[in-house]
Amino acid sequence: MNNVDARSVARFVEDAAHAAMPHRLYTLIFPMVWPKGQVLLGMKKRGFGQGKLNGFGGKVEPSESIEQGAIRELEEESGLHATKVNKCGLLLFYFEDNPVAMEVHVFMAHEYSGEVTETEEMRPEWFDIDNMPFSQMWADDKCWWPLARHGRSFVGRFWFKSDQVTITRQTLTPVDSLEFSRNARNTS
Numbered sequence: 001m002n003n004v005d006a007r008s009v010a011r012f013v014e015d016a017a018h019a020a021m022p023h024r025l026y027t028l029i030f031p032m033v034w035p036k037g038q039v040l041l042g043m044k045k046r047g048f049g050q051g052k053l054n055g056f057g058g059k060v061e062p063s064e065s066i067e068q069g070a071i072r073e074l075e076e077e078s079g080l081h082a083t084k085v086n087k088c089g090l091l092l093f094y095f096e097d098n099p100v101a102m103e104v105h106v107f108m109a110h111e112y113s114g115e116v117t118e119t120e121e122m123r124p125e126w127f128d129i130d131n132m133p134f135s136q137m138w139a140d141d142k143c144w145w146p147l148a149r150h151g152r153s154f155v156g157r158f159w160f161k162s163d164q165v166t167i168t169r170q171t172l173t174p175v176d177s178l179e180f181s182r183n184a185r186n187t188s
């Protein structure tokens with residue numbers, strides 16, 4: 001499957017297997033600097049993913065759209081207010097000991113205001129987009145980052161062991177567009 005259309009993307013996320021499983025909406029957003037080729041990551045200081053470098057993000061609140069959730073989390077965790085964002089990915093994560101799947105919507109922030117600030121949750125640091133610290137990131141990141149870095153959109157699924165490191169199965173597909181209708185909802 002390659003270059004699938006928006007309707008296929010909608011089917012991907014709403015397919016029977018995924019719909020049958022409780023899942024929770026999350027965001028993941030990466031502030032970028034062009035043409036310098038830098039991305040802001042944050043060292044997670046507490047909670048899920050503690051000790052890992054990652055983009056910014058978290059759970060989508062029932063009262064907000066997914067994009068609003070991404071912008072809010074970026075501001076809360078880094079001090080930056082995004083004024084232009086692009087959705088670039090949709091990732092589904094399954095953990096063997098967790099009955100609730102994670103549905104993560106990935107964004108790039110190309111324009112933003114404010115000052116980068118360390119927060120209680122994240123210690124931000126700029127990295128070169130071609131020299132990413134993958135050994136300190138989630139194991140799936142090195143699979144899809146090359147697509148995101150080149151401005152490609154993608155959908156993927158990753159099945160993790162309970163060690164939160166070992167990927168037992170994965171799918172990753174570049175897509176033309178991620179524009180499809182999807183309401184923010186939390187099911188857990």
Ligand SMILES: CNc1ncnc2c1ncn2[C@@H]1O[C@H](COP(=O)(O)OP(=O)(O)OP(=O)(O)O)[C@@H](O)[C@H]1O
Pocket residue numbers: 026027028047048049054055056057058059093102104138139140141160
């Ligand atoms: C498994 N492979 C993964 N690869 C890349 N990124 C991953 C990830 N798994 C989770 N993530 C991201 O980690 C953040 C957790 O969010 P998390 O801190 O739990 O949410 P939130 O800030 O709402 O938490 P509080 O309840 O306030 O502590 C959120 O951006 C989510 O997209």
